[in-house]
Amino acid sequence: MSTPSLTSASATGTAATREITLSQAIREALAEELRRDPTVFVIGEDVAEAGTPFKVLSGLVEEFGKTRIVDSPISEAGITGIGVGAAMTGMRPVVDIMFGDFLGIVMDQIANQAAKVHYMSGGKLKVPMVIRTTLGATRRSAAQHSQSLHAWVSHIPGLKVALPSTPYDAKGLLKSAIRDENPVVIFEDKMMYTLKGPVPEEEYTIPFGVADVKRVGEDITLVATSSMVQVALAAAEQLQSVGVSAEVIDPRTTYPLDKDALINSAIKTSRAIVIDEGYERYGVTAEFAAVIADGAFYYLDAPVKRMGAMDVPVPFSPVLEDLTVPTPERVTELAKTLCGRV
Amino acid sequence: MSTPSLTSASATGTAATREITLSQAIREALAEELRRDPTVFVIGEDVAEAGTPFKVLSGLVEEFGKTRIVDSPISEAGITGIGVGAAMTGMRPVVDIMFGDFLGIVMDQIANQAAKVHYMSGGKLKVPMVIRTTLGATRRSAAQHSQSLHAWVSHIPGLKVALPSTPYDAKGLLKSAIRDENPVVIFEDKMMYTLKGPVPEEEYTIPFGVADVKRVGEDITLVATSSMVQVALAAAEQLQSVGVSAEVIDPRTTYPLDKDALINSAIKTSRAIVIDEGYERYGVTAEFAAVIADGAFYYLDAPVKRMGAMDVPVPFSPVLEDLTVPTPERVTELAKTLCGRV
Amino acid sequence: MAQAGQAPGRAESAETREHWLYLYRQMQRIRQFEEQVNELYLSARMPGLAHLYSGEEAVAVGVCGALRQDDYITSTHRGHGHCIAKGAAINLMYAELLGKEAGYCHGKGGSMHIADQQTGNLGANAIVGGSAGIATGAAYSNKALGLDRVAVCFFGEGALGQGLVYEVMNMAALWSLPVIYVCENNQYGEYTHYTETQAGSLSARAAAFGIPVTEVDGQDIRAVHAAAEQAVKRARAGEGPSFLLATTYRYYGHHVGDIQRSYYRSREEEAFWRRERDPIALMGEWLEADGVATRAELETIRSEVDAEIKAGVTFALDAPYPDPSEVTQDVYA
Amino acid sequence: MAQAGQAPGRAESAETREHWLYLYRQMQRIRQFEEQVNELYLSARMPGLAHLYSGEEAVAVGVCGALRQDDYITSTHRGHGHCIAKGAAINLMYAELLGKEAGYCHGKGGSMHIADQQTGNLGANAIVGGSAGIATGAAYSNKALGLDRVAVCFFGEGALGQGLVYEVMNMAALWSLPVIYVCENNQYGEYTHYTETQAGSLSARAAAFGIPVTEVDGQDIRAVHAAAEQAVKRARAGEGPSFLLATTYRYYGHHVGDIQRSYYRSREEEAFWRRERDPIALMGEWLEADGVATRAELETIRSEVDAEIKAGVTFALDAPYPDPSEVTQDVYA
Ligand SMILES: Cc1ncc(C[n+]2csc(CCOP(=O)(O)OP(=O)(O)O)c2C)c(N)n1
Numbered sequence A, B: 001m002s003t004p005s006l007t008s009a010s011a012t013g014t015a016a017t018r019e020i021t022l023s024q025a026i027r028e029a030l031a032e033e034l035r036r037d038p039t040v041f042v043i044g045e046d047v048a049e050a051g052t053p054f055k056v057l058s059g060l061v062e063e064f065g066k067t068r069i070v071d072s073p074i075s076e077a078g079i080t081g082i083g084v085g086a087a088m089t090g091m092r093p094v095v096d097i098m099f100g101d102f103l104g105i106v107m108d109q110i111a112n113q114a115a116k117v118h119y120m121s122g123g124k125l126k127v128p129m130v131i132r133t134t135l136g137a138t139r140r141s142a143a144q145h146s147q148s149l150h151a152w153v154s155h156i157p158g159l160k161v162a163l164p165s166t167p168y169d170a171k172g173l174l175k176s177a178i179r180d181e182n183p184v185v186i187f188e189d190k191m192m193y194t195l196k197g198p199v200p201e202e203e204y205t206i207p208f209g210v211a212d213v214k215r216v217g218e219d220i221t222l223v224a225t226s227s228m229v230q231v232a233l234a235a236a237e238q239l240q241s242v243g244v245s246a247e248v249i250d251p252r253t254t255y256p257l258d259k260d261a262l263i264n265s266a267i268k269t270s271r272a273i274v275i276d277e278g279y280e281r282y283g284v285t286a287e288f289a290a291v292i293a294d295g296a297f298y299y300l301d302a303p304v305k306r307m308g309a310m311d312v313p314v315p316f317s318p319v320l321e322d323l324t325v326p327t328p329e330r331v332t333e334l335a336k337t338l339c340g341r342v
Numbered sequence C, D: 001m002a003q004a005g006q007a008p009g010r011a012e013s014a015e016t017r018e019h020w021l022y023l024y025r026q027m028q029r030i031r032q033f034e035e036q037v038n039e040l041y042l043s044a045r046m047p048g049l050a051h052l053y054s055g056e057e058a059v060a061v062g063v064c065g066a067l068r069q070d071d072y073i074t075s076t077h078r079g080h081g082h083c084i085a086k087g088a089a090i091n092l093m094y095a096e097l098l099g100k101e102a103g104y105c106h107g108k109g110g111s112m113h114i115a116d117q118q119t120g121n122l123g124a125n126a127i128v129g130g131s132a133g134i135a136t137g138a139a140y141s142n143k144a145l146g147l148d149r150v151a152v153c154f155f156g157e158g159a160l161g162q163g164l165v166y167e168v169m170n171m172a173a174l175w176s177l178p179v180i181y182v183c184e185n186n187q188y189g190e191y192t193h194y195t196e197t198q199a200g201s202l203s204a205r206a207a208a209f210g211i212p213v214t215e216v217d218g219q220d221i222r223a224v225h226a227a228a229e230q231a232v233k234r235a236r237a238g239e240g241p242s243f244l245l246a247t248t249y250r251y252y253g254h255h256v257g258d259i260q261r262s263y264y265r266s267r268e269e270e271a272f273w274r275r276e277r278d279p280i281a282l283m284g285e286w287l288e289a290d291g292v293a294t295r296a297e298l299e300t301i302r303s304e305v306d307a308e309i310k311a312g313v314t315f316a317l318d319a320p321y322p323d324p325s326e327v328t329q330d331v332y333a
């Protein structure tokens, strides 16, 4: 449901900026880091010649060879475990988990091993590993290939979690993830790989824990992640036409979370809707809503509202699947209600 | 940190009520259901002669034999998968996952298989399975044997999640879980196995989605789960002495969640603290706080406050571990602040 | 749909002419079903993707031909063949693939999740290896309930990369469960030849747990069927699990969109299998050679199936989508 | 602490007297270390539980005796023996077990998570089989970085129930990684004999991936050491992984609190192993028989270790706990 025609709100204007897709941005980030640091390697299923089923890695094996772009068996737990061990002993693995739905297979290696090694060892060992995976529905891929499970990893101390929503953010966040000394899980929206946006030629990274204001507004705050940023921006456009000025904020990382940015925007606008494609129950929207409702308590004119994915396994049939994900229209309706414009 | 001397606030007074431990209550629930329904069986590591390392199942194999109390290899994913298949074909498995920390190994089988089969099959197949597992720190078991990961499963549509806090609730909720047509994950606090409380002789079950008021109060609502209920009750005692009347509410199931009970209590008291032993970030406290902050928005005199486990891997050293879990003293302090008694 | 929902005859009648002709019809059904799936995809009338079974028909049909309707199977992302072989109705399958209310799962499952409890199909599965536990658990039920049913777990050789498969094989062997693991070695996992992802010996993986392994030519339905009958006999007799390793080949790409395949396998290789090792052609040849059927009779079956397929597609295209209210139904039983 | 942090000599010097006496001392260290751990538990001076290695000393010491200090090991919940064998300091280990600041992990890890990067110990692990990926990944690094280091993965036979172990063995074999899987078959997983949880053949589990397997008497340090040297040679030469299956026995319960064991194993069985198969006694006997050392010399070693152990316990008991502020430190690097 992301709109490829819309382009990223970030990083516009620099001389050496051109438009590339989110997919190209990720490939550039990996290529640059692979060139910069010989200990970086990519491991996953069909990451080499095939460049993944999404073709995001196409071309990397030609430049870096099969010892750094490593095709693995269909063993997600195994390659994640190997990633942890490799990271503990001098390498910087980028483990490719094709679909975020497969996190269920690797949660022990991520949450019990990768996330805890540094603390359990009294700070002596570290795990500079990246898990690249995906999220997002509406691809007609049904219940086991459409989930957005970032709430699971966001819950675990020791992990950092990034959710890029533009090509600019995707490149900058992935480069930061690879250079981070800790395990980082980065989620890419499968539907956004073709989204184009401005990305500077010159090198840059994006620090974790710094939210990005994707659109400035006065009347209501729309906090949105990943795939939902385009939804929020589209809703903001619609709201504009009815005289509601919406501010769109993208936390970019769920951990570390830029609580101040969320709270201060809500204090400024006095209203907030938090939007995320994960299941609503016990999901990321709950954390955002709780943080804002607490931090902006004395400034809110309306309760903070949550819009997550519908609490159902993602159905295959398009007519049903499209009902499960927040849309600009539904965000707009709710925002108008909160602002008393109905 | 639960206090075995304290006894459950529930089900007092019936003629045929006697005091038993939470461990005995679970054993009774299983024995009664095993007798009632020949399709019920227990499978797990050392569940038979050993009766689990916690001795919770001691005696069951003597009555029901090794074909119904099944010792398995150390294959949590495998026995969970076998449980799913057995449940789809006429059995009612009770799968024993010794430590809740091991959920990471079985999340795919729980979240992608068990939780989704009914919906994906258009309602034709069902998975009446129970996963019995544990939560809770302060046993000096360190980072991989002390977690409370119920937020993970609470997030997944298709699953139900129960968190007993008393022997009475443990028996009634487990019996309901075994009779439920859906996959249910039930968490037992390892530290509470020796907690005694009144349990009636006569049979009963406890419906899911019905919160229990463990203590009636007027000035502030303490929402607490599992191990934290005793903490909240102890805090309520302390608050009493400074003239603060605290209401303690136990949702008993995180899904289905009795939102009305939480909201209405907060509306009545105008203040709320939500307490849970899971990691605070993106945890169960976020959902409770968001639900209350939204539903009781116009009645709250203070922001809803969250007290989860500290966002660190659970450290081994007792002097550190004890700092990571909410205590009556810390709850009392926060409650006094919210009520302006400082 | 004459055969829809019906199971093939019992093993002891497996040698009868009708049985073989039924199996030939089933292979034709699968082949033509998949060709229409590809059409529906190419003409953008089918949502999402599909993984075609064309070329592997003898495995599903040979194995399911040795099963009773009340036996169970679990299937994979490449599951249409297993589903048809176990007796599902063509039209209801198409309806599911198009996300229609009339589909086996009311359109909620789609290609990767078709299940049909009426014919004992516990479902396709989009998690590689994900159904190994389910099949083993179904076998557990059969034993616990004192039934002589068996459970068949179909999976591709790529699933041998998943630890779960080893965990459940160990328990199946320990507890002598009536389960048959059918490994369809079509030689590729997605875009990679299995020799690049599997070390040692595939059959030794199962043998290590004391599970008897039979390696069969997956293009020869007689070989597959005979091996399956042995495994079924063993399972029904309570003697425990078996492992069939069938070498086969998929004609199309990993999924319908996988058109450019030259970087991982040659046109020549693909042409060779289609020309020399086609399971339907091979079966047709010996049916004729052994005088079981005439070319004309086989052609009649093919054209009957052709009509059935066309009718099924039309039925599905005309069928209504589920009502929006369905979206929140059946999350819980 | 003379030996603390020091690795045993290189394999080629393994036959020297000093080397054998060092290994004898290491076995004594482990034995006496564990006896004091049990004391600390029984006298309620140690928080939590511990899983004692007593009886299995020849495995850890025989294997680590074939390693260099810069080689890696991963360990298990029953990890004290591996940690000492790789060269860790007794006093810092006790400090960790008591949750003290001076401990290897500042008290944050405890018995089940001791790690010591200085001696290449990547850590004990409280998830059965959980370190199989880590060890294989360390071997991956060794190969990728062009180092001739090897990685040893110690695990109990119960870990063969975990699918992860098969996933990584497959990759280790595929990529010829310098990793040695050392399966310590002490015959019980918690309170159950392994024959009740493992079907088929344990060694065939690894052989199926083309990994050479050596079965050794885990009570005979010469046998273990010789097998380990072969495996190390193979790994350093870039020839790939090996699997050692060592049969051994744990003297104490599954953990220190497991006192009542008669329901799962007999006193006679326990007595037999202690009497007839004690690895330290057996080594002492042949050291004397072969004239490598006199009884008096061995006794001297024992009493030196005795003093070292006592000093270590005292050091740990007297050591301060971590400052409360430590609780939020080192969550992130
Ligand atoms: C756990 C998991 N990992 C990865 C995938 C993505 N995937 C789908 S099919 C496939 C290849 C499966 O190969 P194989 O098991 O040989 O079956 P085939 O497609 O050849 O029939 C992969 C990697 C998945 N669906 N599940």
Ligand SMILES: Cc1ncc(C[n+]2csc(CCOP(=O)(O)OP(=O)(O)O)c2C)c(N)n1
Pocket (backbone or CB within 6 Å): B045, B074, B076, B098, B102, B105, D051, D077, D078, D126, D127, D128, D129, D155, D156, D157, D158, D159, D160, D186, D187, D188, D189, D190, D254
């Ligand atoms: C994944 C997992 N499952 C279960 C446990 C509980 N547990 C701890 S040790 C143990 C037995 C392990 O047996 P084995 O691997 O043979 O090692 P041993 O204790 O005999 O040395 C079990 C089941 C665990 N720690 N991790």
Ligand SMILES: [Mg+2]
Pocket (backbone or CB within 6 Å): C156, C157, C158, C184, C185, C186, C187, C188, C189, C190
């Ligand atoms: Mg294949």
Ligand SMILES: [Mg+2]
Pocket (backbone or CB within 6 Å): D156, D157, D158, D184, D185, D186, D187, D188, D189, D190
């Ligand atoms: Mg053992």
